[in-house]
Amino acid sequence: MLAILLTDSAGQFFSSGHTNNWAxxxxxxxxxxxxxxxxxxxxVYRSVKRLGIPDxxxxxxxxxxxxxxxxxxxxxxxFSHKNMELNVYGDDVEVDYRGYEVTVENFLRVLTGRLPPxxxxxxxxxxxxxxxxxxxxxxxxxxxxxxxxxxxEISNVELADAFEQMWQKRRYNELLxxxxxxxxxxxxxxxxxxNLMALASSQVGEDSLSHQPDLAIGVHxxxxxxxxxxxxxxxxxxxxxxxxxxxFKVCPKSQCVSxxxxxxxxxxxxxxxxxxxxxxxxVRKIEITMxxxxxxxxxxxxxxxxxxxxxxxxxxxxxxxxxxEIIHQKPKQxxxxxxxxxxxxxxxxxxxxxxxxxxxxxxxxxF
Amino acid sequence: xxxxxxxxxRRRGKLAAxxxxxxxxxxxxxxxxxxxxxxxxxxxxxxxNELAKLQLQLSADVEVVFAxxxxxxxxxxxxPVTQTQDEDHAVDEADLSLHRLSESPCxxxxxxxxPESSSLLPENVNVYIGQRRTALLRIxxxxxxxxxxxxxxxxxxxRVKQILQVMSFSHNDITAALSDRVRFxxxxxxxxxxxxxxxxxxxxxxxxFSLLNPDPKSHRLHWxxxxxxxxxxxxxxxKLSPVANFSLDSQILYYAMLGVNPRYDSSRSAxxxxxxxxxxxxxxxxxxxxxxxxxxxxxxxxxxxxxxxxHSPLYIHDHKKREVQTNxxxxxxxxxxxxxxxxxxxxxxxxxxxxxxxxxAKVMGVFLAQLRLLLGVQSTAPPSSFQVAPCGSSGLAxxxxxxxxxxxxxxxxxxxxxxxxxLAQLLDQIGNIVINDNIAQQVSSAVTSLQLAxxxxxxxxxxxxxxxxxxxxxxxxxxxxxxxxxxxLYFPDDQKFAIxxxxxLPMCVPILLSLLKIVSEVRQRRREKQAKKD
Numbered sequence: 001m002l003a004i005l006l007t008d009s010a011g012q013f014f015s016s017g018h019t020n021n022w023a024x025x026x027x028x029x030x031x032x033x034x035x036x037x038x039x040x041x042x043x044v045y046r047s048v049k050r051l052g053i054p055d056x057x058x059x060x061x062x063x064x065x066x067x068x069x070x071x072x073x074x075x076x077x078x079f080s081h082k083n084m085e086l087n088v089y090g091d092d093v094e095v096d097y098r099g100y101e102v103t104v105e106n107f108l109r110v111l112t113g114r115l116p117p118x119x120x121x122x123x124x125x126x127x128x129x130x131x132x133x134x135x136x137x138x139x140x141x142x143x144x145x146x147x148x149x150x151x152x153e154i155s156n157v158e159l160a161d162a163f164e165q166m167w168q169k170r171r172y173n174e175l176l177x178x179x180x181x182x183x184x185x186x187x188x189x190x191x192x193x194x195n196l197m198a199l200a201s202s203q204v205g206e207d208s209l210s211h212q213p214d215l216a217i218g219v220h221x222x223x224x225x226x227x228x229x230x231x232x233x234x235x236x237x238x239x240x241x242x243x244x245x246x247x248f249k250v251c252p253k254s255q256c257v258s259x260x261x262x263x264x265x266x267x268x269x270x271x272x273x274x275x276x277x278x279x280x281x282x283v284r285k286i287e288i289t290m291x292x293x294x295x296x297x298x299x300x301x302x303x304x305x306x307x308x309x310x311x312x313x314x315x316x317x318x319x320x321x322x323x324x325e326i327i328h329q330k331p332k333q334x335x336x337x338x339x340x341x342x343x344x345x346x347x348x349x350x351x352x353x354x355x356x357x358x359x360x361x362x363x364x365x366x367f
Numbered sequence: 368x369x370x371x372x373x374x375x376x377r378r379r380g381k382l383a384a385x386x387x388x389x390x391x392x393x394x395x396x397x398x399x400x401x402x403x404x405x406x407x408x409x410x411x412x413x414x415x416n417e418l419a420k421l422q423l424q425l426s427a428d429v430e431v432v433f434a435x436x437x438x439x440x441x442x443x444x445x446x447p448v449t450q451t452q453d454e455d456h457a458v459d460e461a462d463l464s465l466h467r468l469s470e471s472p473c474x475x476x477x478x479x480x481x482p483e484s485s486s487l488l489p490e491n492v493n494v495y496i497g498q499r500r501t502a503l504l505r506i507x508x509x510x511x512x513x514x515x516x517x518x519x520x521x522x523x524x525x526r527v528k529q530i531l532q533v534m535s536f537s538h539n540d541i542t543a544a545l546s547d548r549v550r551f552x553x554x555x556x557x558x559x560x561x562x563x564x565x566x567x568x569x570x571x572x573x574x575x576f577s578l579l580n581p582d583p584k585s586h587r588l589h590w591x592x593x594x595x596x597x598x599x600x601x602x603x604x605x606k607l608s609p610v611a612n613f614s615l616d617s618q619i620l621y622y623a624m625l626g627v628n629p630r631y632d633s634s635r636s637a638x639x640x641x642x643x644x645x646x647x648x649x650x651x652x653x654x655x656x657x658x659x660x661x662x663x664x665x666x667x668x669x670x671x672x673x674x675x676x677x678h679s680p681l682y683i684h685d686h687k688k689r690e691v692q693t694n695x696x697x698x699x700x701x702x703x704x705x706x707x708x709x710x711x712x713x714x715x716x717x718x719x720x721x722x723x724x725x726x727x728a729k730v731m732g733v734f735l736a737q738l739r740l741l742l743g744v745q746s747t748a749p750p751s752s753f754q755v756a757p758c759g760s761s762g763l764a765x766x767x768x769x770x771x772x773x774x775x776x777x778x779x780x781x782x783x784x785x786x787x788x789x790l791a792q793l794l795d796q797i798g799n800i801v802i803n804d805n806i807a808q809q810v811s812s813a814v815t816s817l818q819l820a821x822x823x824x825x826x827x828x829x830x831x832x833x834x835x836x837x838x839x840x841x842x843x844x845x846x847x848x849x850x851x852x853x854x855x856l857y858f859p860d861d862q863k864f865a866i867x868x869x870x871x872l873p874m875c876v877p878i879l880l881s882l883l884k885i886v887s888e889v890r891q892r893r894r895e896k897q898a899k900k901d
Contacts, residue, residue: 017563019698019699019700019701052647052650053650054650054653054654055654056653056654056658108853109850109853112853113848114848114849114850114853115848115850116850120661121658121659121661121662121663126663128567128665128700129567130563130699130700157859161797165789165793168785168792168793169786169789169847170785238647238650282650283646283647284649284650285646285698285699286642286645286646286696286697286698287564287696287697287698287699288642288683288685288695288696289693289696289697289703289705289733289736289737289740290691290692290693291693291736292692292693292729292732292733292736293732293733293735293736293739293758293762294757295728295731295735296728297598297599297728297760299591299595299597299598299727300594300597300598
């Protein structure tokens with residue numbers, strides 16, 4: 001398919017063809033020992049928010065069972081650094097798909113837009129042909145597949161087909177795909193749609209390793225590739241001019257043990273001219289408004305008869321739970337019962353009559 | 368005594384094996400094939416492929432009327448239609464009266480040719496484009512008496528074409544509308560900017576007006592948003608109702624600061640926001656703006672920011688460090704922000720909070736201009752000898768609406784065609800997808816609407832063309848984004864083998880072996896017969 005070639009890099013307007021940014025961040029693992037995957041995703045979420053993408057443009061899919069897990073010694077927190085320096089869970093995280101909603105089907109539905117009509121706006125990827133999308137996946141993967149929540153998998157062919165359907169419907173301008181799993185490079189082997197750039201943390205046949213365990217929490221906190229990616233992103237601010245070639249150099253073999261890979265042959269622009277903030281941040285194009293329209297009519301007063309039609313209702317609020325009445329009320333009048341002793345006395349009388357009739361000798365045994 | 372294979376048990380065995388094999392092949396295989404078939408309703412593939420070529424022909428009706436004194440009597444006799452006109456009125460009134468003479472339908476144009484010496488238009492202006500669908504064209508000095516009709520028409524043709532390009536559509540506009548499908552040569556930067564700025568065609572839009580008051584302790588702001596919307600914005604939206612539906616809301620946000628710190632400029636004793644920092648203003652605010660969760664329509668945000676008392680007055684400077692007249696800026700495909708300074712309304716030292724009534728006419732003037740740009744009303748300047756009438760109280764001239772409708776119709780037709788073609792391609796490629804009846808119906812109705820829209824565009828009925836193109840878009844989007852088209856997207860062949868082999872292989876092995884045994888016995892018998900003969 002053809003795309004618009006924009007070669008002028010001087011004007012801010014034309015250096016990239018996008019007007020808005022989206023991010024789809026997916027953590028495909030659940031259970032306590034996969035703490036690091038959730039921490040990975042949340043750290044990328046934090047960076048992306050810091051650089052300007054609002055929550056309404058981020059689709060975050062997490063199993064979200066770390067912060068309130070019974071085994072978490074510090075509840076309501078997810079840490080990404082040793083010694084608990086940085087709580088990436090915070091108090092304003094907005095998870096769009098949580099728990100068992102993180103499935104291959106939902107992920108593909110979000111990407112292709114084939115959601116049922118009842119889905120709310122926050123769960124949709126409402127991108128258009130001028131959106132740059134960042135997709136970040138992390139979890140356990142293999143050669144050609146990625147495991148979702150221990151029960152299903154997504155293959156690289158499915159992913160490539162989903163991106164092609166996005167391209168057919170022009171749901172993205174440019175797409176950056178980052179994957180941090182074992183054998184991650186196999187997931188971008190099958191891409192064939194234009195304007196895709198992909199990064200992976202390890203090649204086929206290699207495993208991605210985790211960074212550091214925290215002895216207090218008892219699990220590994222982050223994966224190496226994402227850890228160094230985040231260190232790199234900490235230096236980026238919304239106005240910085242760092243480009244993609246620096247991102248490719250993140251986490252060399254000496255630090256990562258695995259060999260990170262990238263793929264840019266489908267991308268139309270030169271990676272050296274692509275800014276990091278084109279994907280991770282949300283820098284808006286601005287135009288000064290030069291024209292104004294001279295409006296001379298006075299403001300119409302809203303007609304009075306429209307007020308008459310609407311009856312003003314005095315709103316009354318019903319007490320949901322009349323607490324004051326409950327506290328201060330007298331005890332309710334119950335139905336009358338004979339006093340308790342009466343029953344006991346009645347039974348004693350019956351027993352005595354019985355023993356009288358049938359012989360007193362039995363009475364000895366009772367009393 | 369016969370050969371071993373002639374015994375009755377043997378024969379019964381052979382018959383049993385043969386009949387079972389016959390059952391399996393004649394009944395079992397077709398039954399299995401039928402029951403594992405995915406349901407695929409019929410799609411009009413041939414028509415879709417035909418549409419994919421997308422040859423559009425656009426025609427606009429132009430009526431050229433010669434005023435008295437422009438054509439000689441001989442020429443007048445030859446020209447089929449003539450009309451006379453008084454020249455004593457001013458241009459606007461002439462425009463209005465001419466409009467009443469011939470009420471032109473949507474998509475068509477009337478050009479009145481007036482004599483060179485006419486006093487209607489000022490000296491250096493050759494063309495006047497009116498508010499409705501009329502234009503006045505000065506005939507040009509060369510056209511004196513004695514020229515033939517042919518030369519007259521040949522002289523006029525390029526000028527009429529130029530007018531058409533401004534008022535209806537030009538090659539660039541149509542190419543821009545087809546930017547999805549057509550390679551775009553970036554020599555015209557303005558049209559790229561236009562295509563990036565305007566929202567894509569959508570059946571509905573949401574417009575939100577927000578008043579940002581970062582300092583409620585100092586300023587108590589009153590804005591009559593309902594009245595202002597009713598008076599200034601609603602006429603435009605009503606005029607645009609054939610193009611899309613609009614829903615409006617408004618809100619007031621307190622303690623919403625801008626994300627950037629303005630610089631203090633002592634020479635002007637005001638705070639300055641320069642153009643480079645404007646890009647970072649929007650993001651912190653956007654997080655606090657809400658949107659209607661029920662619809663997926665694109666949202667246009669218009670923000671009115673009243674600076675706090677310590678940072679007043681606040682002015683915006685453009686790239687050349689000049690003050691911006693409107694004190695407003697807009698972001699493509701998002702909306703606009705205007706800064707409204709209220710420090711002029713009260714003296715320093717008054718008791719805070721101060722009541723301020725915002726001048727909605729000024730504010731809405733700017734927002735209306737931004738709204739026009741964001742909706743795709745082109746801002747390309749007409750050639751220098753043209754004078755364009757200011758748009759009326761509705762904020763949109765009729766011919767601007769026509770322009771928008773032309774580009775929207777073309778865009779809708781192109782998008783719907785692309786959607787339908789790629790859907791057909793997808794369903795063809797992946798044999799496993801179930802195609803329900805409702806999807807087939809949507810596709811058929813989309814194809815019908817597309818064909819109708821293309822036909823109407825050829826004829827020039829712009830209103831109908833737009834309506835059909837909107838129907839086509841709705842139907843095609845519904846078909847493409849149907850949630851049922853997701854299952855069994857990827858079902859590799861080796862997995863199919865893995866499913867069927869454990870079921871069928873144990874059953875097939877005895878049948879095959881017995882068939883092989885029968886065949887080998889027959890062959891042996893034949894050899895023996897052969898040997899007997901010899």
